[in-house]
Amino acid sequence: MAGLIIESIMPGSIAEELEIEPGDRLISVNGNVLRDVIDYNYFTSEDLLILEVEKPDGELWELEVERDEGEPLGLTFPAPAPARCGNKCVFCFVHQLPKGLRKPLYVKDEDYRLSFLYGNYVTLANIKKGDLKRIKEQRLSPLYISVHATDPKVREELLVKQGILPILEVMRELAEARIVMHTQVVLCPGLNDGAIFARTVEDLAAMYPAVASLAVVPVGLTGHRSKLPALRPVDREFAAGFVTEWEGKALALAEKLGEPFLFLADEFYLKARHPFPPLESYGDLPQIENGVGMIPLFLSQAEEVLQDAEHLGQGRVTVVTGESPYRYLAAFLDRLSETTGISAAPVAVRNRLFGGGVTVTGLVSGRDILAALQGVELGEEVLVPDVMIKEGEGMFLDDITLEDLARDLGKPVRVVESTPYGIYLALEEIFGR
DSSP states (O other): OOOOOOOOOOSHHHHHTTTTOOOEEEEEETTEEEEEEHHHHHHHHHSSSEEEOOOTOOOOEEEEEEEETTTTEEEEEOOOOOBBBOOTTTTSSGGGOTTTTTGGGOOOOHHHHHHHOOOOOBBTTTHHHHHHHHHHTTTOEEEEESSSSSSSHHHHHHHHHOOOOOOOHHHHHHHTTTTOOEEEEOOOOOTTSSHHHHHHHHHTTTTTTTTEEEEEEOOOSSOOOOTSOOOOOOOOHHHHHHHHHHHHHHHHHHHHHHHEEEEEHHHHHHTTOOOOOOOGTTTTTTTGGGGGSHHHHHHHHHHHHHHHOOOSSSSSEEEEOOSHHHHHHHHHHHHHHHHSEEEEEEEEEEOOTTTOOOOGGGGOOOOHHHHHHTTTOOSSSEEEEEGGTTTTTTTTTOOOOOHHHHHHHTOOEEEEEESSSHHHHHHHTTOOO
């Protein structure tokens, strides 16, 4: 059905004055029928608007709006339902999920709209001419594109899909329309590394600045890969060799282009036990949501927090984390404890739910936290990083809630921002400063 169901109305807004209500359907703006929130944002950019609204009983309203420049209408809408992915990527993380997780986690999306709205990575393997036309006309930029390999044959093998448009053709068309693209490669040893990866870097760098960045992340393998293609993990030896080879090349490429372009995911450095490059080498952190530069940023912020931290008295809290960042968090908490007088004890949670080599903090489950904290002196509270929790729902990946965790531990559980500032602020709140 055409139009968008209105989810909420901002108090005191134009929409409230016009008596538009949640549950009404906004059908069109200036005669343009709305398909999604992107259409809404695009067609409401003018100051003089004609809105066609359908009430729940079928009554149609035509409303004329004249507003000051930039004044919001005050309407919010549900997020668009994602288009489903038709790929069968050999490394797809969704295919490796255990049973019993939240149902939305099993949905594979491949939707350029979500790429524009939320920074989701898409392969564009299912892109249609009409979609490309819309992206160019409405200037849906930036987009986040999973390239994986620019070699067409290798890319089809990785996506397990034939007859797709060569990705470089699609990206060049977008570049001509001034669409900015951030890209990623999920590196699978023996499949798209070596000369294939070198060609990918060269091809994408040649499209700079339309292609603004390239992140390379190691393939993630869980312990649930039965009946899936055998893949070689990125182990310490491979990661060390990769960092040694490509860290210098990334610096040389940055000098050539005038700013950082190629970014190695933090996981490579963690696996290799290799020192991180300085934070400045990550530019404005364009790939931080992709796990690139998070540890260097944490280390930088840790120094700032330690300079400003004050003595807070005596007490104890427990801070849970994944295994990957444990040593960096532990080093910070050790120094923070000396300064504040509060014993902030880190606990690395072994990921038994996913198994395999999954060690990141964001994939830790509630049950694994319970197992890790058995017999541990917890102190006044348990601090949980926000990346472990489903936003707005207070729930872990395995449907364990914060209330469940607090009840079973017999201690208050507090969600904190996954930064040095977030941890220090929690200590101030708990211990009365």
